[in-house]
Amino acid sequence: xxxxxxxxxxxxxxxxxxxxxxxxxxxxxxxxxxxxxxxxxxxxxxxxxxxxxxxxxxxxxxxxxxxxxxxxxxxxxxxxxxxxxxxxxxxxxxxxxxxxxxxxxxxxxxxxxxxxxxxxxxxxxxxxxxxxxxxxxxxxxxxxxxxxxxxxxxxxxxxxxxxxxxxxxxxxxxxxxxxxxxxxxxxxxxxxxxxxxxxxxxxxxxxxxxxxxxxxxxxxxxxxxxxxxxxxxxxxxxxxxxxxxxxxxxxxxxxxxxxxxxxxxxxxxxxxxxxxxxxxxxxxxxxxxxxxxxxxxxx
Amino acid sequence: xxxxxxxxxxxxxxxxxxxxxxxxxxxxxxxxxxxxxxxxxxxxxxxxxxxxxxxxxxxxxxxxxxxxxxxxxxxxxxxxxxxxxxxxxxxxxxxxxxxxxxxxxxxxxxxxxxxxxxxxxxxxxxxxxxxxxxxxxxxxxxxxxxxxxxxxxxxxxxxxxxxxxxxxxxxxxxxxxxxxxxxxxxxxxxxxxxxxxxxxxxxxxxxxxxxxxxxxxxxxxxxxxxxxxxxxxxxxxxxxxxxxxxxxxxxxxxxxxxxxxxxxxxxxxxxxxxxxxxxxxxxxxxxxxxxxxxxxxxxxxxxxxxxxxxxxxxxxxxxxxxxxxxxxx
Amino acid sequence: xxxxxxxxxxxxxxxxxxxxxxxxxxxxxxxxxxxxxxxxxxxxxxxxxxxxxxxxxxxxxxxxxxxxxxxxxxxxxxxxxxxxxxxxxxxxxxxxxxxxxxxxxxxxxxxxxxxxxxxxxxxxxxxxxxxxxxxxxxxxxxxxxxxxxxxxxxxxxxxxxxxxxxxxxxxxxxxxxxxxxxxxxxxxxxxxxxxxxxxxxxxxxxxxxxxxxxxxxxxxxxxxxxxxxxxxxxxxxxxxxxxxxxxxxxxxxxxxxxxxxxxxxxxxxxxxxxxxxxxxxxxxxxxxxxxxxxxxxxxxxxxxxxxxxxxxxxxxxxxxxxxxxxxxxxxxxx
Numbered sequence: 001x002x003x004x005x006x007x008x009x010x011x012x013x014x015x016x017x018x019x020x021x022x023x024x025x026x027x028x029x030x031x032x033x034x035x036x037x038x039x040x041x042x043x044x045x046x047x048x049x050x051x052x053x054x055x056x057x058x059x060x061x062x063x064x065x066x067x068x069x070x071x072x073x074x075x076x077x078x079x080x081x082x083x084x085x086x087x088x089x090x091x092x093x094x095x096x097x098x099x100x101x102x103x104x105x106x107x108x109x110x111x112x113x114x115x116x117x118x119x120x121x122x123x124x125x126x127x128x129x130x131x132x133x134x135x136x137x138x139x140x141x142x143x144x145x146x147x148x149x150x151x152x153x154x155x156x157x158x159x160x161x162x163x164x165x166x167x168x169x170x171x172x173x174x175x176x177x178x179x180x181x182x183x184x185x186x187x188x189x190x191x192x193x194x195x196x197x198x199x200x201x202x203x204x205x206x207x208x209x210x211x212x213x214x215x216x217x218x219x220x221x222x223x224x225x226x227x228x229x230x231x232x233x234x235x236x237x238x239x240x241x242x243x244x245x246x247x248x249x250x251x252x253x254x255x256x257x258x259x260x261x262x263x264x265x266x267x268x269x270x271x272x273x274x275x276x277x278x279x280x281x282x283x284x285x286x287x288x289x290x291x292x293x294x295x296x297x298x299x
Numbered sequence: 300x301x302x303x304x305x306x307x308x309x310x311x312x313x314x315x316x317x318x319x320x321x322x323x324x325x326x327x328x329x330x331x332x333x334x335x336x337x338x339x340x341x342x343x344x345x346x347x348x349x350x351x352x353x354x355x356x357x358x359x360x361x362x363x364x365x366x367x368x369x370x371x372x373x374x375x376x377x378x379x380x381x382x383x384x385x386x387x388x389x390x391x392x393x394x395x396x397x398x399x400x401x402x403x404x405x406x407x408x409x410x411x412x413x414x415x416x417x418x419x420x421x422x423x424x425x426x427x428x429x430x431x432x433x434x435x436x437x438x439x440x441x442x443x444x445x446x447x448x449x450x451x452x453x454x455x456x457x458x459x460x461x462x463x464x465x466x467x468x469x470x471x472x473x474x475x476x477x478x479x480x481x482x483x484x485x486x487x488x489x490x491x492x493x494x495x496x497x498x499x500x501x502x503x504x505x506x507x508x509x510x511x512x513x514x515x516x517x518x519x520x521x522x523x524x525x526x527x528x529x530x531x532x533x534x535x536x537x538x539x540x541x542x543x544x545x546x547x548x549x550x551x552x553x554x555x556x557x558x559x560x561x562x563x564x565x566x567x568x569x570x571x572x573x574x575x576x577x578x579x580x581x582x583x584x585x586x587x588x589x590x591x592x593x594x595x596x597x598x599x600x601x602x603x604x605x606x607x608x609x610x611x612x613x614x615x616x617x618x619x620x621x622x623x624x625x626x627x628x
Numbered sequence: 629x630x631x632x633x634x635x636x637x638x639x640x641x642x643x644x645x646x647x648x649x650x651x652x653x654x655x656x657x658x659x660x661x662x663x664x665x666x667x668x669x670x671x672x673x674x675x676x677x678x679x680x681x682x683x684x685x686x687x688x689x690x691x692x693x694x695x696x697x698x699x700x701x702x703x704x705x706x707x708x709x710x711x712x713x714x715x716x717x718x719x720x721x722x723x724x725x726x727x728x729x730x731x732x733x734x735x736x737x738x739x740x741x742x743x744x745x746x747x748x749x750x751x752x753x754x755x756x757x758x759x760x761x762x763x764x765x766x767x768x769x770x771x772x773x774x775x776x777x778x779x780x781x782x783x784x785x786x787x788x789x790x791x792x793x794x795x796x797x798x799x800x801x802x803x804x805x806x807x808x809x810x811x812x813x814x815x816x817x818x819x820x821x822x823x824x825x826x827x828x829x830x831x832x833x834x835x836x837x838x839x840x841x842x843x844x845x846x847x848x849x850x851x852x853x854x855x856x857x858x859x860x861x862x863x864x865x866x867x868x869x870x871x872x873x874x875x876x877x878x879x880x881x882x883x884x885x886x887x888x889x890x891x892x893x894x895x896x897x898x899x900x901x902x903x904x905x906x907x908x909x910x911x912x913x914x915x916x917x918x919x920x921x922x923x924x925x926x927x928x929x930x931x932x933x934x935x936x937x938x939x940x941x942x943x944x945x946x947x948x949x950x951x952x953x954x955x956x957x958x959x960x961x962x
Contacts, residue, residue, distance in 0.1 A: 136642045136643075137646075139639065139642070139643055140642060140643050140645075140646030140647065141646075143643040143644075143646070143647060143938060143941065143942050143945075144647070144650075144896075144934075144938050144941065145896035145897065145899045145900035145937065145938070145941050146896070146900060147900035147901070147903065147904075148899065148900050148903070148934055148937055148938060148941075149650075151903065151918070151922070151930075151934065152650055152651070152654060152930075152934050155654050155922065155927070155930050155934075156650075156653050156654055190403060191398050191400060191403040191404040192403065192404050192405055192406040192407070194359075194364050194398075194404075195396070195398060195404045195405070195406075195464075195467070196406065196417070197364060198362060198364055198391060198395060198396045199391060199395075199417060199418040199421065199467070200387075200388040200389065200390075200391030200392060200418065200421055200422060201388075201417065201421055202388070202421055205417070205420075205421060209409075209417070210406055210409075213406075213408040213409070214406065214407065214408055228769065232769075232771055235771050235774075236771065236773065236904055239771075239773050239904065239907075240903070240904070240907070240919060240922065241922065241923065242922065252771070255771070255773065255774055255777065258777070259777065259908070262777060262780055262781045262785060263785050266781050266785075269774070269777045269778070269781070270778070270781075272774075273770075273771065273774030273775075273777065273778065276770075276771050276774065277766070277769050277770045277771070277774070280769040280770075280771075281765065281766060281769040284765055284768065284769050285765065288765075
């Protein structure tokens, strides 16, 4: 008994010594695990991602197959969430909708993150006229209410799913750009950057090996939250008829189709809305948790 | 006598500060204001002064980590201040820096092995296993384990981090190392270890140090010659023993009298300085030290004293020595 | 201060320039020839040519741009391609409707947001705080056009408390004076009409206010917590002032500046959201005007609608910035 305890104690102390977080990431992950809301958010996100990926397997019907004989049916065992005005299965359409929304959300954020991040990095690192030019560009873009700018861009490019994605990517560029710019400005002042310069680092190496790795963490948080916003924006554009075109099963478009039937078929508008809200909520909760875990000072 | 490795001539660094709302003429903080000195190969040159006197700025301007406003720096016969970006990058192999704060000067997102490998990558050593080998060797040279290379900075103590900083500076076996308060952030018990390490390394690698510190006892321990700075200007320069035994400039006298005395039997009257350090944005006219100087005379208030050789190898910027006579003290 | 104002306005020049470029591009982005689109594909080629000359489309692009600028600066927004009416005249009542809705929503958002934020900060980490913040999180995660639909379903269809669509009862004719119906009906002394107008504005008002309410609440809470840490609040508490009173008076005064900024920024959300909300509720504002124009591919109107909304947004943000600088002594007018 006695020896057992000693052993247990020893292994604990060795363990805790070892766990002294080998990388800053481990530390973040440990803090993240303690956040209930973040975990729930992460769970929701994973669920929606799975739904999006597995939509063809999970969906009982073809999401675009019309059957006017069974239109506007309330939820039943055949059609779990009823049918829409064209007799399409709402449940199947919802599943496929996850695919479209997440695709737009994910890729538009990747786009704004890469372009915004690069512009912000250049502006913050080089300063002077480059900074002035890029910062003014950001100001200009932020001078529009974002959804309005998206509408303007889609009006220029023409309505459609890809153009909506492009528009959403463009309108979020300044958000990411400004964020990383301000980070870079402060990281640039750090002594380890000067130390790296003293080593005779090339400009390129200094930017991508020293400045960027110390600046981009807030981008992860903003990126996660940004996917949520992008899903909302995509739904808004779809709702206005500027995003996905019929017969695509897109949540915003489904809502705008359901608009005329709130009296006799409210399930048509309840389901896509709940899907949008849940997925966005997931990203927001996960993003907030990430922020607390990765950057505890910010709160 | 060894040849001169570093020569600094009339180095200045001015920082512009914003004037009032409608003020057109810009004001400047003269962080470094016409500093001149030279360092011989193999020696340790100390730069002392209170915080904010411009000693760190001097050190960084010499390496052009901060662009000097004017003046010239010659290193190993080449004019550093004229080099273009590429030439400067190449010469950095030969002139390195160790920073004061070992917590701030190591990239937190890089293992120290990677960090030490980097200078070799940028200076063209492409053989990966050779680089690794050199990193391991250097870690042991500075008293760390070869296995420590896989760790991140936050896993080390302050003293260990400073050893990493030193190892990184040594990777290319530089000729000159600017040691910017290398021990002042460390525990006293660790300070002497690191100082001894620096001394050992100097012998092994035939290094030349520019040792910047506010700690007079540390400077006395390690330096051969010492320059004293006050408000961006060099006020006195001389051999260590001569300077400590018989300080010439009233400021040096005051500084030394305030320092703890290693030999308790040596009696010394403590000179207490009057007033505060003046605002560097608006330094006093004439000798910057005159408002606090017990010996100030009329000339001190109007004319800036030249930095001249008072005796062989001994420079001082003070009107009291201009006639060649002894000071009042 | 004057210098700051001028400088801040100077910053607007590139912004306005960029905006004009984007807006200008819209009309040129019409697939094919705008003149052809306007007249239809079967139109007489001669007529198309005349129209092209009329629109200045036969001139080089930069010349067209300067003409466009000249026109805009003179307050001429052009003619609707559909109704053939001058857009400026058409837009006035729409603009007033949007302004009325936006202001109404902002009032709701500020009242609820600020108080919810203060309550949360005051009762930090209680169920009240957690509940309010969870609600705020749901609020920002919801598409407001969906909330509008749910509201309609619940309060109009199911409960039959409030009207589904429009600004006022169609059978009533309201004499427009200010074009703000809530004010117009009061001026006319017609309380019955006033109540009807009020009932119409509630649902869209709430829908539009959701996101700003949530964000204002979070921001107020955050800056209140910051302020509550300070010494003088503790001193005031020690002096025995009633707890909530302390929080309210002392802290709010200091938390005001950041909250003001959020309020300013949220106006963008409101103007953007107006397009969606107005579409749902058939609210005859600029948003609906814009939406209909998108449907009808009336590019002249799309252009003008975006121009007008963006200009309002820019101007309001300028005002907020200046107010912020004025109220917060810590801001340097650099």
